[in-house]
């Protein structure tokens with residue numbers, strides 16, 4: 421998967437924002453929805469026009485946010501893992517707080533520590549079924565609802 425435009429954008433981001441230089445699982449800086457300051461965020465493949473797409477795909481949340489992962493129809497059809505997709509290869513990150521979700525329709529993970537945590541569907545990542553969550557300290561959150 422060669423995406424020159426994305427690679428160029430990532431390169432520019434490196435110059436401008438050294439601490440957030442890489443586009444993990446296709447999430448460029450501009451792709452991240454600000455969902456900081458909320459207790460909970462739902463991530464689901466519930467787009468009727470594309471069931472291989474997570475909504476939201478890329479989001480920023482505050483430390484301690486409960487992430488509700490939902491699968492349609494089940495995680496048996498869309499096994500989700502914390503980890504990185506790079507160069508067309510998916511690699512599970514055993515240290516990811518997202519872990520693995522391989523059955524049922526809903527699982528909650530609480531993201532306690534700051535960092536970026538990419539995730540993917542093991543069956544469909546090559547079709548773009550992947551995303552990333554950035555967790556930031558609560559102090560930096562804004563727009564508390």
Ligand SMILES: [Cu+2]
Nearest residue numbers: 498541544549
């Ligand atoms: Cu899938």
